Amino acid sequence: MKQKLFTNSINRSLMIAVVAMLAMGACKSKKKAAQPAPPAPVEQVQQPAPPPAPVSSAEEVAVGKLENYFNSVANASNAAMANQTIQEALAMFSNQETPVLIVIHEENGIKDYDEPTTIKKYLEYLKDTKKNLNYISDIRMDANGKVSELELRRK
Structure with missing residues (x-):
């Protein structure tokens, strides 16, 4: 009987301890909930410095000019105008035999090219077909700022 009484008192003590811990935990969370959150630190908003004006690299400038030349050759109203534009465009290249590679397919970073051609032949092709289907x-570019190789893709 003494042992049963002892066990009951231990069980009661444990039960009281558990209830007390839960009550204390609940009080703490209520206390935390009742306290207002500390004010957020006020950050001074600084105006970001305006970004510097975009500087076009020589390659970007060359691409823009070449795209214009390609469209001009393809849309020329007569052969004389197309030939004049071709001569202007050729001045941007290291020589008339500068390779032009046309990507016809790419998978997993491996490119398949159409038959390689030269810039002279490509410009003549644009003049003959009157269509600029590539970009x-x-x-x-070489050290002199001339185009030394060109890679094109279908639009």
């Missing part, structure tokens, strides 16, 4: 996807 410049990569351009390489």
